[in-house]
Amino acid sequence: MKPMRVGLLGIGTVGGGTYAVLKRNADEIARRAGRPIEITVVADKNLELARRVTGGACRLTDDAFAVVADPEVDIIIELIGGYGVARELVLKAIEHGKHVVTANKALLAKYGNEIFAAAREKDVIVAFEAAVAGGIPIIKALREGLTANRIEWIAGIINGTTNFILTEMREKGLPFAEVLKEAQRLGYAEADPTFDVEGIDAGHKISLMSAIAFGNNVNFDKAYIEGISKLEAVDIKYAEQLGYRIKLLGITKRMPEGVELRVHPTLVPAKRLIANVEGAMNAVLVKGDAVGATLYYGKGAGAEPTASAVIADLVDVTRMHATESEHRVPYLAFQPDAVIDLPILPQADIITSYYLRLRVADQPGVLADITRILADQEISIDAMFQREPDEGEDQADIIMLTHETREKNVDAAIARIGTLPTVLGEIIRLRLESLM
Amino acid sequence: MKPMRVGLLGIGTVGGGTYAVLKRNADEIARRAGRPIEITVVADKNLELARRVTGGACRLTDDAFAVVADPEVDIIIELIGGYGVARELVLKAIEHGKHVVTANKALLAKYGNEIFAAAREKDVIVAFEAAVAGGIPIIKALREGLTANRIEWIAGIINGTTNFILTEMREKGLPFAEVLKEAQRLGYAEADPTFDVEGIDAGHKISLMSAIAFGNNVNFDKAYIEGISKLEAVDIKYAEQLGYRIKLLGITKRMPEGVELRVHPTLVPAKRLIANVEGAMNAVLVKGDAVGATLYYGKGAGAEPTASAVIADLVDVTRMHATESEHRVPYLAFQPDAVIDLPILPQADIITSYYLRLRVADQPGVLADITRILADQEISIDAMFQREPDEGEDQADIIMLTHETREKNVDAAIARIGTLPTVLGEIIRLRLESLM
Incomplete structure (x- = not known):
């Protein structure tokens, strides 16, 4: 069968991982998907890097806008990140009738409503499993695995950097600033760690999960967000003496008057499974009225774990691209005309x-x-x-x-x-x- | 939109739970599925029970064979259990072009290859999320969430009865026989507990997961199965002193020469998350080459957790029933003509x-x-x-x-x-x- 032709935008860490896994497991992936999936063109400003990663085995360009308009491309993978050019590229790709797979939580948290509306208009798929919790198939669990349930709440460790820092602070009794430096040295934290340590990245992810869980619009701008940079080691110690661990949780709850949507350091009973999720690992706990609590655990970042989610989306799109939208899983789990505008409660x-x-x-x-x-x-x-x-x-x-x-x-x-x-x-x- | 019409075979615990959840969350489920899903007919030998559970809100019959032949029914839910009449009913339903949702692991472990072949022939869906680990969407994770990966191994706590018994034995230092009696009193174990305590139920489930993970036929008859009835409390104690917990694990591994497929009490490092899964809870740990280890945790049995999985399948079938099979997820994750016959290694x-x-x-x-x-x-x-x-x-x-x-x-x-x-x-x- 004719391969699906994929255009990859951005061949950094996750892009390189996606390229490598698609190549290494090509046979196994085709046996599942029913046809081969091939990256036929890569766009990156750094053509030297693109050449090194691909070994020259596919077309390379530094013009991503040419790729999203290319009639020889069926699916676009957007791994550029950020709100700027990524937004333009995703909207252009949709305009050209391409399906889009993205790991860009910031983009979807901020412009998801706009992007999903555009995709609906053009009848294309926008898939984003990789945007939340890396390789853990949590979007699939929420959108498809728990469809029987009235979701009551979600609480997730959805930022590996901060979980690594909190684990080190607790185990070694060290202050935040010192552990942050170590995390930066080890590559767990970026030179400018603001997005991670101030909870913004977790805020993007919980905003997306909240929308999917409750059939609501994406409401990142109304989330309460507090990071861990002011957390003191003494409180971790006192919490432990009381039988609790402190985790940076993204939390969303359905209340009678609306939805709670918040990120903050949180005391959690030490005996809960999620309290024992250590280091850079992620875990998401979901409470449904029928199923009770289920937990999903794994690597939330990194080249190949994130590639795992990107490729799972590619396989889904490969199966579904030729179907009508009624057969597809709706972007936000609920049918577009059944998404409502539940208010996000003020933190007070x-x-x-x-x-x-x-x-x-x-x-x-x-x-x-x-x-x-x-x-x-x-x-x-x-x-x-x-x-x-x-x-x-x-x-x-x-x-x-x-x-x-x-x-x-x-x-x-x-x-x-x-x-x-x-x-x-x-x-x-x-x-x-x-x-x- | 016209409702999907469902015929429910068996209104015991899970059947009753399915009926109740479908009714309670009807609106939310329809908002996700794009149309209502209604149980229009229930078949059970116990008509009195059926009347009590449904409140007479749908047709009742004691003739399940009439239901699987009923042109007014789109989907059959098989919750009768066992290998006998359930097998006949499922095959009849398929013959009549009905899609089937089942929680029957015993049936699929023993006759899965036959049933999937028949379903393929008739181009109908056979969905079985509820057959493994109750409400945890592990079949979906394996079949769809991890498609990028070469799965290396799976290890699961997939029988709540035995995990409850092992937890009690460890916490209270009591012998197996005594805890079994308590489990029977509390309703965690059946009067004849053989299927659970001898590992057969776990064997059914790991056989299904093994096939899905490796693109292999279902090979329950070649699994090595050892239960917990001979496990002594002293070994649980010694294991703990060495830093281990004993869990009844279903394990399957891909080796160069074939596939390991086995159920037995297993020492697991106490610090692993799965070692801390206590009581009647289930958890499945999956190792993929790209994603690393991911874990899925939740209730593996009970009326509403199992109903959660049954209904998730109903929603999937509702979305996909009118599509061609190329758009559907293959029964065993791999395309039927790509399923191979990897040998199951002898336990030696x-x-x-x-x-x-x-x-x-x-x-x-x-x-x-x-x-x-x-x-x-x-x-x-x-x-x-x-x-x-x-x-x-x-x-x-x-x-x-x-x-x-x-x-x-x-x-x-x-x-x-x-x-x-x-x-x-x-x-x-x-x-x-x-x-x-």
């Missing part, structure tokens, strides 16, 4: 449990003042302990875990507690999820 | 590591005799320790872990060691997988 309205750490003067009555304020805000305490900080003197750390409460109540309580003369320094607030 | 030829426990007379020279025999069989020792057994006297337990070796060498060594006068009683042999 989310409901979760909290970890609070306060540095206080070691005086009688301090605790009474604090607990009175919490009670006024209808916040009830689940656990509490007090520790002398390392520097000693007449100060103590009070650590509290609250029961579930609305974030605005905690905001108000923290503001009031902060005015107490016996409370010294900043009040640390982290969120806690039991993930039951 | 598998390669793994071993745990050995020997009761010996506490005399000089015993260990020298044993290690000499192991050396003769080219078995090298990874770890060893000696323990006084509880009853004391002049006896000791020697526990050894070997490096990887071929099973026939271990068989030969055990036979020779058993003839030593200083070796008392049976030699216990368990297998160990590092799952890297």
Whole structure:
């Protein structure tokens, strides 16, 4: 059978991995897909690199716009990244009736609604398994494997860099800045780590999963995002003493009034499987009303794990490209005319449990003042302990875990507690999820 | 749009769950599938039960053969179980051009090749996500999510009953027979627990996954199957002291000479995520050459988790029923004419590591005799320790872990060691997988 002809835009890490895996496993992939899948043209600004990776076995060009218009190409793989030229190329490819496979979470988180609408108009597939959690087939699980369910929530470790840093901080008791340097040295973090450590990358991914889970539009711009750069090693230690691990989770929940969509460091019971996902690994926990909790674990980044997801999409597109759209899995899991606009709740309205750490003067009555304020805000305490900080003197750390409460109540309580003369320094607030 | 009309055969636990979830989430499912999916007729010998579960909202009959021939039915759900009438019904349904969704692992493990050939002939879909690991979408992951990969091996906790028993045995230090009784009381084990505790159910499931992973025919009849009924609590304890947990794993590996296909109690490093899957939960670990190891975790049984998988298949069939077979995912992941007949290796030829426990007379020279025999069989020792057994006297337990070796060498060594006068009683042999 005639091979599917693929145009690859960008032959960096993932592009090179995709090229290598498609070549190495060509026979096995064709036995599954029913026909060969071949990269017939590669576009990259760095033609030298493209020549090295492909060994000159396919056409090379530095003009990606020529590739997306090329009548000899059936599918475009977009691995350029970013919002700029990648957006233009994807829209041009769609305009020319090409199917698109992309790993670009930033692009879809920001312009997904526009891109999916354009694709629908032209009746082409836009596949993006590689955009979330690398090689883990989580988009497929959400869009196809769990279709029976009303999805209740998703909580995912979906950024390997930050999970690596948090694992090292916990295991070695080191501060964030030091571990970040090590991660950069080892290649787990980029020279400018902002996208990863500030939670933006995780925000892109959870925004896409949230839309798919709830049949909602993509709402990255309304997500609450807090990274790990301000996380202190002492809180990891205290959390551990209370039986919790701290993970940077992307969380989305369906609530009666709307959808919670947030990324932040989160205390998770240490006995949960997801709390034991270490190093640069990813894992996504999905709660459905019928199936209960299911978890998906694997490598969330890297050349070949991401290539695995890109190629799975190529096989899907190869099977489905000649069908009508009614036979295809809808972009956001729900039929386009059944996607609705559920509101994303402001962070002040989310409901979760909290970890609070306060540095206080070691005086009688301090605790009474604090607990009175919490009670006024209808916040009830689940656990509490007090520790002398390392520097000693007449100060103590009070650590509290609250029961579930609305974030605005905690905001108000923290503001009031902060005015107490016996409370010294900043009040640390982290969120806690039991993930039951 | 016109609803898909489904005939449900068997309204027991899973049938009832499927009916309930389809009804409860009808709107959400239709928003995904593009049209409503309705159970229009239920066949069950117990009409009273059928009436109770459905509230009389659909046609009822005790004649399943009438349903599979009914021109008003598009899809058959087979939830009767077993090899007998279920096989006839499925083949009849196919003959009548119906698509089939089944949770029947026993049927497919034994007659899968025949059933898939018949379905291919009639160009109908046979979907069986619910046959393996309940609500976990592992068939989808293997058939569609990991298509880029040369699958190297699969290791799965795919029987909840035995995992519950092993968890209880470890946590409470109780013997198998006692925990089995508790499991029966709690409904985790059946009155006749043979299928579960002797590993047959796990054998059915790993046989299906093996075929899908390697593009092979279904070979349940050639699988090596060993259950947990002879497992002693003391070995769970010793394993734990060595840093391992014992799990009943279904394992399949691609080797140069063929395929390993086996079910047995297995020592697994305690730090592996899969070693921490407790109670009745299931988990499947898949190693692909591109993606590395991925893990899928969730409830492997129960009314609604299994219904979740049945309905996911219904949605897939609803999308694909009107397409030609080239657009569909092949039954065994590989195109029917690309499925090959890889040999299943005899158990004597598998390669793994071993745990050995020997009761010996506490005399000089015993260990020298044993290690000499192991050396003769080219078995090298990874770890060893000696323990006084509880009853004391002049006896000791020697526990050894070997490096990887071929099973026939271990068989030969055990036979020779058993003839030593200083070796008392049976030699216990368990297998160990590092799952890297």
